[in-house]
Amino acid sequence: MIHNLTLDELITKVRHRELSSKEIVTALLDRINRIDTLINAYVHIDPQKALSEAEEADKNFFNNPDKPLWGIPIALKDIIAHKGSPLTCASKILQGFISPYDATVVERLKAAGAIILGRLNMDEFAMGSSTENSIYGPTKNPWDLERVAGGSSGGCAAAIAADECFASIGSDTGGSVRQPAAFCGCVGLKPTYGRVSRYGLVSYASSLDQIGLVTKTVKDAAILLRIIAGHDPRDSTSFPIDVPDYPQLLTGEIKGLRIGVVKEYMGPGLDPEVKSAIHNAIAQLASLGAEIVEVSIPSTEYAIAAYYIIATAEASANLARYDGVRYGLRVDGADLYDMYTKTRGAGFGKEVKRRIILGTYVLSKGYYDAYYLRAQKVRTIIRQEFLKAFEKTDVLIGPTTATPAFKIGEKIEDPLQMYLTDIYTISCNLAGICGISVPCGMAQIQTADGSIKQLPIGLQILGKPFQEATILNVAFAYEQNTPWHTYKSPIAKL
């Protein structure tokens, strides 16, 4: 079956002309048409355009022997600009918005020969951890339709876990790629801040936002990162540093590599099944020759508080642009002020309003030093603790999330509980390092009718700034010696 293939397998088949682009795109469109109503991963798709691009790709195949993704469909989180396509960030305030230009990542995908297939569901403006804050309704977890897919890139992960696409591009501000990847049993990579251009990525918290990707395997992540990474003069925060040949560097050899287990990530609050899966993963990595050491990031307990001050402060400034003047929703008012407040009141969802208001508050006169400045200082401490831990280790590991996927509706009325789910992923963004989540086990959940459901567990591997090749290789070594990436969700089997 075409949809079961990995990106790597697909590339080989297209190159050997065993599959045409049209066959691949047709198969995927049929599949999305048949099963996406069950999980609600896609929010927009233009089948005609995708098919005609596939036909063009097939016609021009022999002119483009060096394009690595020739004729291969890739899906995007609904936060990345693709010229001529809608871009809504799952928000009412951007209903009807059509991107006038391509994001740099989209340009690079197109230059590599890829076809942009469709747009994937998310939490509104990437604010959330469950993809429930979406005007399109929640995305469901392909392992258990009563549970969340995670967020904010829930559509990216669910589409991969349901075999509705081969690779997807998302964004990660506090765990938004790694957490849904863990919940859905996929590979989720957040590159170092500055590794991938943010040009054309709608801003949420600019000092933390980074484009990431969700794939079926580690090798697929390496292939895709090689294509989208690199300096871009249009993003002044993208870093001028060479992009290694990531797929070539996947040796699976980790003998002598120093792996730090973060003590604070294994403590209270960690689900026993997740904990045991992580201990097994540590043992597996040790058996492959890695040296395991315990490290400490003492300020872990302050990371969420620092994050929700910094991120909301930045969001309050970034989202000021949605005012009903130049694009998006406008609600008429008696005067300009009335138009602004009504437009923003009607256009933003609850969580976005909460974060803008909170961000405005922490930046306001009299509170700036107590909240924002203090949070930025705590951010310095967290970053220093990571850099110190990396002095005696090559990578750090721990769980991606404290529990497997939670139920839809379980946390949505309690924002603080929702924020706390990001405990293990958030520091990575504050510290500006890179991280990846790979499947490392299955939790057994007993349902009301006595049957057993399986839910994926994610292993998080954190790396030094710009050392994506190292975390990819550790993830690859682990993946190649364990069966978890071969497990398919019930929806993937339909």
Add this chain to the structure above:
Amino acid sequence: MKSLEFDIKHVADLCRIALTPEEEATFSKQFEQILCYVEKLKEVPVEGIEPTAHAIDLVNVVRSDKEAETLPHQQALAIAPVARNGLFIVPKIVE
């Protein structure tokens, strides 16, 4: 930080968001919890620590001062809620 210090009407007004009375009530309660939670940052000794605005050491990145292509006028206006005579139209601001 208790909710009495948090005047939600005032802050919502600062960021130009109209709230329903129901939202005001729910958000106030939720902000109280969230602000109570972030109080824990006060436990951290931060004296002498420099703030981090950005995790990567890049300073003053500027492009060369050369003309470059930008979004064409018509294209920018094509997605505006109301545009006329090549301009974005807003409610009257001067009497």
